[in-house]
Amino acid sequence: MSILVTGAAGFIGYHLCKKLLEEKFKVIGLDNLNSYYDQDLKRSRVKELNDFSSKNGLIFNFIKGDIVNKSQIKKIFEDNLKSNTKIKMVINLAAQAGVRYSIENPSAYIQANIVGFSNIIEESKNYEVDHFIYASSSSVYGGNKKLPFNETDQVDNPVSLYAATKKSNELIAHTYSHLFKLPTVGLRFFTVYGPWGRPDMALFKFTNLILNDKSIQVFNYGKMVRDFTYIDDVIESIYLLIKKLIKNKKTYKNTQYQKPYKIFNIGNSKPTNLEDYIKAIELNLNKKAKIVYEDMQPGDVKATYANTDSLVNEINFKPNTSINVGIKKFISWYISYYKKSSN
Ligand SMILES: NC(=O)c1ccc[n+]([C@@H]2O[C@H](COP(=O)([O-])OP(=O)(O)OC[C@H]3O[C@@H](n4cnc5c(N)ncnc54)[C@H](O)[C@@H]3O)[C@@H](O)[C@H]2O)c1
Numbered sequence: 001m002s003i004l005v006t007g008a009a010g011f012i013g014y015h016l017c018k019k020l021l022e023e024k025f026k027v028i029g030l031d032n033l034n035s036y037y038d039q040d041l042k043r044s045r046v047k048e049l050n051d052f053s054s055k056n057g058l059i060f061n062f063i064k065g066d067i068v069n070k071s072q073i074k075k076i077f078e079d080n081l082k083s084n085t086k087i088k089m090v091i092n093l094a095a096q097a098g099v100r101y102s103i104e105n106p107s108a109y110i111q112a113n114i115v116g117f118s119n120i121i122e123e124s125k126n127y128e129v130d131h132f133i134y135a136s137s138s139s140v141y142g143g144n145k146k147l148p149f150n151e152t153d154q155v156d157n158p159v160s161l162y163a164a165t166k167k168s169n170e171l172i173a174h175t176y177s178h179l180f181k182l183p184t185v186g187l188r189f190f191t192v193y194g195p196w197g198r199p200d201m202a203l204f205k206f207t208n209l210i211l212n213d214k215s216i217q218v219f220n221y222g223k224m225v226r227d228f229t230y231i232d233d234v235i236e237s238i239y240l241l242i243k244k245l246i247k248n249k250k251t252y253k254n255t256q257y258q259k260p261y262k263i264f265n266i267g268n269s270k271p272t273n274l275e276d277y278i279k280a281i282e283l284n285l286n287k288k289a290k291i292v293y294e295d296m297q298p299g300d301v302k303a304t305y306a307n308t309d310s311l312v313n314e315i316n317f318k319p320n321t322s323i324n325v326g327i328k329k330f331i332s333w334y335i336s337y338y339k340k341s342s343n
Pocket residue numbers: 006007008009010011012013030031032033034042065066067068092093094095096097098111112116135136137138188189190191192193198
């Protein structure tokens with residue numbers, strides 16, 4: 001079965017492609033390798049996927065391309081149809097990520113997350129994929145005060161453009177499910193971290209700065225709470241959802257009245273104080289951080305906390321890796337990756 005994964009050179013995309021290859025899916029990976037962060041890291045992820053698939057006789061077809069380019073997207077679906085490898089599932093992870101950068105460069109978000117998203121869901125509908133899965137975000141909960149966040153909560157108060165684009169994705173997906181019976185699944189990820197992670201996120205940034213004897217900026221004077229979610233738990237959740245979707249395909253298609261539209265929180269359901277997260281990094285690096293405390297950043301939220309009952313009901317799996325285990329694995333990857341790339 002052919003699956004198109006967009007954002008395949010990204011942090012989550014890389015791990016997901018690897019898992020899908022291990023499970024013997026034919027994976028088409030699309031990414032524009034943009035320069036939002038270190039392009040060498042993105043290229044290294046693609047190289048790992050290419051090496052892994054060729055070593056194990058698996059099919060990974062990487063395409064450097066842009067979801068904003070409508071004709072290029074259409075061509076990918078068409079080419080696969082013609083060569084008898086019809087794309088049956090799309091997992092759209094390509095996006096302009098990051099809350100803070102959306103204040104600096106709003107158009108990057110409108111392009112990738114709105115125009116690009118619309119292109120990819122439209123062609124998924126035109127080429128009649130069985131399932132369309134896409135990355136949403138915990139940021140859609142915006143300024144909500146009620147914790148934990150539940151999928152049924154109102155999410156009409158985004159506090160960043162990034163959040164607004166992710167909420168828009170959910171609305172667009174709802175329309176496609178309603179009008180065209182396109183089965184869609186939105187995944188609200190909660191602060192994902194782990195090996196091959198993103199250089200613009202706290203764990204990567206703090207590790208780099210602490211190792212280089214530089215100070216770290218800690219916003220809202222450290223009074224922040226995040227539901228840090230380990231990458232392997234995220235990938236296992238997506239994989240189990242995919243398995244279930246494939247199994248239930250017939251039920252979906254035959255359901256006349258129920259909209260084939262779903263949203264899941266994917267979080268650890270264990271909110272952690274930022275200060276404790278930093279302590280765990282210091283412990284694993286065996287080095288103290290030089291901390292500069294700052295005000296709350298515009299667009300940021302004070303706390304995130306996922307209710308994962310829906311996910312557990314659906315797949316009988318609950319993300320549960322502790323930050324101590326997850327941070328240790330990230331740091332050992334970080335040290336070996338940068339040792340290798342400096343040789
Ligand atoms: N990592 C998290 O904590 C987190 C939390 C919530 C939501 N998400 C969402 O999950 C998805 C994956 O996140 P990630 O952490 O792996 O981010 P990432 O930035 O590492 O991956 C996104 C990838 O998409 C690619 N991309 C961006 N615009 C593109 C375009 N127009 N065409 C083709 N490729 C494009 C980038 O080059 C990048 O490799 C994103 O949609 C993100 O918004 C992530």
